[in-house]
Amino acid sequence: MRKLFLAFIFTLLLVSFLIGRANTTRAGMDKENIRYTSVKVEYGDSLDSISRKYNNIGISNAEYVKEVLKMNGMNSDRVHPGCFIVVSYKEE
Numbered sequence: 001m002r003k004l005f006l007a008f009i010f011t012l013l014l015v016s017f018l019i020g021r022a023n024t025t026r027a028g029m030d031k032e033n034i035r036y037t038s039v040k041v042e043y044g045d046s047l048d049s050i051s052r053k054y055n056n057i058g059i060s061n062a063e064y065v066k067e068v069l070k071m072n073g074m075n076s077d078r079v080h081p082g083c084f085i086v087v088s089y090k091e092e
Contacts, residue, residue: 033090033091033092034057034088034089034090034091035088035089035090035091036071036086036087036088036089037086037087037089038084038085038086039054039084039085039086039087040082040083040084041079041080041081041082041083041084041085042081043081045079045081046077046079047065047068047069047077047079048061048065048077050068050079050085050087051064051065051068054087054088054089055089056089056090056092057088057089057090058090065077067088068085068086068087068088071086071087071088072085072086
């Protein structure tokens with residue numbers, strides 16, 4: 001009886017691990033095609049307009065702007081012409 005119980009617990013743990021691994025693998029594959037580039041801010045650009053141009057990652061523009069702010073160590077969403085910022089995009 002004890003061996004049967006241990007086999008059941010082991011099987012349950014193995015199935016749980018494999019299900020969790022499948023989700024992690026799928027998320028990792030999505031990140032494999034993420035690339036980064038430097039973009040020169042032109043007159044009239046905003047992080048919102050840059051987001052609309054480069055965000056093909058599958059997240060909302062608001063989330064993308066937050067990511068750009070974080071990647072560039074910015075405290076404000078104001079950008080100035082002539083500056084360079086790093087953005088991400090998905091290579092297809």
